[in-house]
Amino acid sequence: MSRFSDRLAAAARAREAAGLTRRLVARSGAGEDLLDLAGNDYLGLAGDPRVIEGAVRAAQTWGGGARASRLVTGTLALHAELEAELAAFTGHPSALAFSTGYHANLGAVTGLAGRGDLIVSDAHVHASMVDACRLSRARVAITGHHDLEAVEATLATRAEAHALVLVESVYSVLGDAAPVAELAEICARHEAVLVVDEAHALGTAGPGGRGLVAGAGLSGAEHVVVTGTLSKSLGSQGGFVLGSAAVREHLVNVARPFVYDTGLAPAAAGAALAALRVLRDEPERVDAVRHVAASLALAASTPEPAAAVLSVAMPSAAAAVAAAQVCAEAGLRVGCFRPPSVPDGISRLRLTARATLTDAELATATGTLTRALTTALAAR
Structure with missing residues (x-):
């Protein structure tokens, strides 16, 4: 191995040991299984x-x-x-x-x-x-x-x-x-x-x-x-x-x-x-995304957010990962942010509201989120 390759390998090992390795996961396109509350398509217009x-x-x-x-x-x-x-x-x-x-x-x-x-x-x-x-x-x-x-x-x-x-x-x-x-x-x-x-x-x-x-x-x-x-x-x-x-x-x-x-x-x-x-x-889309954000905040027992981004503080990185995993297993994709990626050093779930969620999808999302947080906090 060259010195350059050694350097890259050492950096990869250090990232892995610190739990900071990031990996690209390709989306499959139409008909994805997970309900996405991690992306930033707030008004649901990307596929309009x-x-x-x-x-x-x-x-x-x-x-x-x-x-x-x-x-x-x-x-x-x-x-x-x-x-x-x-x-x-x-x-x-x-x-x-x-x-x-x-x-x-x-x-x-x-x-x-x-x-x-x-x-x-x-x-x-x-x-x-x-x-x-x-x-x-x-x-x-x-x-x-x-x-x-x-x-x-x-x-x-x-x-x-x-x-x-x-x-x-x-x-x-x-x-x-x-x-x-x-x-x-x-x-x-x-x-x-x-x-x-x-x-x-x-x-x-x-x-x-x-x-x-x-x-x-x-x-x-x-x-x-x-x-x-x-x-x-x-x-x-x-x-x-x-x-x-x-x-x-x-x-x-x-x-x-x-x-x-x-x-x-x-x-x-x-x-x-x-x-x-x-x-x-269609300014009603703005009202719709705010309604979804407020509903998610209520389910997570957090204050209503300023816009579409909802941040849920977790007691530890492990609890955040566990809650995100419970959500994924139930068909809900949420963001999971841990130090050093969070500006205040607190591990968090990050959810993003989307105006085009149906009533059924919103009910599924809020129910799943409540269960995931309860499970993760009980196991911390």
Whole structure:
């Protein structure tokens, strides 16, 4: 074995010994046995015939790919249409589509902050924002989760002229909501820019699913920038940044994940556009997903979540694994998060609500969840 192979083998052994090995499990497609409450298809639109037709029609019109980066020949009329409708729906002046939500966060943060600037980041932000902080070369101050006093103190005592504050509106693991209005006020007072990742709020929170920024009346605020994804409530793939026309123009010119990446695939853009129109025309889907989330929370004896993500704290990693296994054996797929994958170090079940669950499926899910938690807690 070469030194390189030895290194990989040693790393694999260490992961296995720590119980941290991850493995890919391929889904079989239509007719799967498990009821999925682990994915992020919150509105049930990934398989909606209208969304599929949007993808097919876009592929037939534009082909399998965008063929180039957006600044060469990779910007399609379809991209412009999607961006215009995203901006109109959310109430922001403009939108810019990226190939993934991960790229949207990388592009927004590294494009808006750099060496000599300050980034104030909530301790629980998504890995894409963490990586963006590292790539930005800005000074990074990590504050406690929802710690408004720490955010204000950090901004008030900074030496840097320019600062960003990073949060998720709805957090991806705990499912809790950020105090967006208070953060925006703090940022305005200290001349900082608030960047809010609405990946888990679009389609599930705010008026008609427009997100918590819209719910706080901050859509279009000059010092607020929103990022998001097309791969959750909209059932497609891709990401976006919402903000002023000046923010969009700046990112088009300096955001490396945008400048140097091939444009969003036509099928993904077409699917997302079709899903966005369904969300706009059928706001009752937002009410439906909230109803499912509340029902799951009741079954798990936890507070009602801010949107579609439900986090159930478990007393140990073993109890979490046992509960997830009981659910799987009963035909229910749930997420099982253990340290170090959880931001607060507490093992959890993570469930995601879906608007299209039937009454029978919801009854099965809540009954199974209650039994699984009772069994796991009794055996801890």
